[in-house]
Amino acid sequence: MILSPSLLSSDFGSLEQELKALENAGITWAHWDVMDGMFVPNITFGAPVIKALRKTSGLFFDVHLMICEPERYLADFADAGADLLAVHAEASTHLDRTLREIRRLGMKAGVALNPSTPVSALENVVDLLDQVMVMSVNPGFGGQSFIPQSLNKIRRISAMLREAGSEALIEVDGGIDPDRTPELVKAGASVLVSGSAFFNFPPYAERLRAFERAAASARAGQ
Ligand code: DX5
Ligand code: ZN
Numbered sequence: 001m002i003l004s005p006s007l008l009s010s011d012f013g014s015l016e017q018e019l020k021a022l023e024n025a026g027i028t029w030a031h032w033d034v035m036d037g038m039f040v041p042n043i044t045f046g047a048p049v050i051k052a053l054r055k056t057s058g059l060f061f062d063v064h065l066m067i068c069e070p071e072r073y074l075a076d077f078a079d080a081g082a083d084l085l086a087v088h089a090e091a092s093t094h095l096d097r098t099l100r101e102i103r104r105l106g107m108k109a110g111v112a113l114n115p116s117t118p119v120s121a122l123e124n125v126v127d128l129l130d131q132v133m134v135m136s137v138n139p140g141f142g143g144q145s146f147i148p149q150s151l152n153k154i155r156r157i158s159a160m161l162r163e164a165g166s167e168a169l170i171e172v173d174g175g176i177d178p179d180r181t182p183e184l185v186k187a188g189a190s191v192l193v194s195g196s197a198f199f200n201f202p203p204y205a206e207r208l209r210a211f212e213r214a215a216a217s218a219r220a221g222q
Contacts (some may be wrong), residue, residue, distance in 0.1 A: 001181070001185055001189075001190060001191075001192060001211070001212065001215035002028065002029055002169075002190060002191045002192070003027060003029070003191075003192055003194060003198070003208055003211050003212075004029035004030065004031040004062045004171065004191055004192065004193045004194075005022060005027060005029075005030060005031060005193075005194055005195070005198045005199065005204075006031040006033055006142065006173070006193050006194060006195030006198070007030060007031065007032055007033070007195075008031075008033040008044065008142045008195050009142045009143075009195035009196045009198065009199040009200065010199050012045075015049075015053055016053060016056045016057075019053060019056060019057040019059060020056070020057070021204055022059060022204060023057065023058065023059060024204075024205075025203070025204035025205040025207075025208055026205060026208055027059065027204065027208060028059065028060055029059060029060045029061075029062050029191070030057070030059040030060070030061055030062065031062045031064060031173070031193045031195075032045075032050055032061060032062065032063045032064065032082075033064050033066065033195075034046060034050075034063060034064065034065050034066060034067060035066045035067070035139075035140065036066065036067035036068060038067070038068045039066050039067050039068045039088065039090075039091050039139075040066045040139050040140035041140050041141075042140055042141065046073075046076075047073065047076040047077050047079070047080040048080070050063065050077070050080040050081065050082065051079065051080035051081060054080060054081030060083045060084070061081060061082050061083045061084070062083065062084045062086075062171075062191075062193075063077055063082040063083075063084060063085050063086065064086050064112060064133065064173065064193075065077070065085065065086060065087050065088065065091075066088060066091075066112075066139050066140070067091065068091050069091065069092070069093075070087040070088070070091055070092055070098065071087075071092060071094065071097070071098045071101065074098070074101050074102055074105055075105060077107070078102075078105035078106060078107055082107055083107060083108060084107060084108040084109075084110055084130065084131055085102050085107045085108070085109065085110065086109075086110030086111060086112045086131060086133045086171075087099075087102075087110070087111060087112065088111075088112045088113075088114065088139075089111050089112070089113055089114075089117055089121040089122070090113075090114055090117055095111065095125055096124070096125055096128065099111070099125055099128035099129065100128060103128070103130075108130035108131060109128060109129060109130050109131070110129065110130060110131035110132065110133055110171070111125065111129060111131075111132055111133065112132075112133035112134075112135055112139075112173070113132070113133070113134060113135060113153075114135050114138065114139065115135055115136070115137070115138055115147050115149065115150065119153060119156045119157055119160060122157065122160065123160070126160065126161065126164040126166050126168075127164070127166070129161075129166060129168040130168055130169065131168055131169045131170075131171055131191070132157055132161070132168055132169070132170050132171070133171045133172075133173055134150055134153055134154055134157065134170065134171070134172045134173070134189070135150075135173055135174055136150035136172050136173060136174040136175055136176065137173075137174030137175050139173075139174070142195040142196050143195070143196040144174060144175055145175050146174065146175030146176065146180055147174075147175070150172065151183060151184070151187050154170055154172060154184065154187040154188050154189055155187050155188060157170055157188070158170060158187065158188030169190050169191050170188050170189045170190055170191070171189070171190075171191035171192070171193060172184055172189045172191070172192055172193065173193040174193070176192050176193060176194045176197060177194065177197035178197075178210040178211050178213070178214040179214070181211055181214035181215050181218065182214055182215070182217055182218035183218070184218075185214075185215045185218040185219065186218045192211065192215075194211070198211075
């Protein structure tokens with residue numbers, strides 16, 4: 001299990017220090033929620049902010065684009081130093097082309113699915129995926145409640161990927177805390193995003209351990 005803390009819940013005034021604190025706590029990924037005020041109601045930050053912080057951090061940058069027509073900005077995020085770029089299936093008309101372009105630019109390619117979007121949206125692009133992001137809340141805000149139906153979706157995506165011989169990671173995003181972790185890991189998730197249930201519970205090293213213990217308990221119970 002990889003924990004990818006969502007910087008949406010971090011202190012925006014101290015992003016450099018927050019990233020350092022994550023690294024010092026043993027975290028390896030950082031989740032960047034890019035919002036454009038169109039695909040989702042909020043506006044957060046874009047490629048220039050990520051690029052500035054890239055210089056200060058060795059973390060794996062897991063970038064979640066909640067923006068319309070993401071294909072217009074792929075090169076900007078590659079230049080900013082994103083390691084993984086996830087676009088929403090609902091936001092990209094030519095998803096096949098978008099995913100190929102993300103890989104061509106040297107990043108891992110991901111697709112995020114809103115809670116209402118069926119698994120079948122992935123069927124014809126399975127070979128182009130390094131990651132699938134299952135949204136377990138409606139995107140746009142931190143601190144929302146986990147939608148239980150997401151578990152079933154993770155199981156079905158896990159089966160679909162296995163059948164296709166794909167090694168794409170399943171990442172789950174929204175409303176996740178240590179209590180929720182065992183069932184997510186059992187269902188097939190390997191990357192968990194956590195915003196409010198991570199940053200509101202310092203120290204970060206101990207919070208990471210709480211998630212890791214919960215994930216280990218799922219494996220022991222299998
Ligand atoms: C929702 C974002 C998530 C979310 C995670 O639009 O994509 O990354 O903020 O935050 P919590 O864990 O607070 O739901
Ligand atoms: Zn996110």
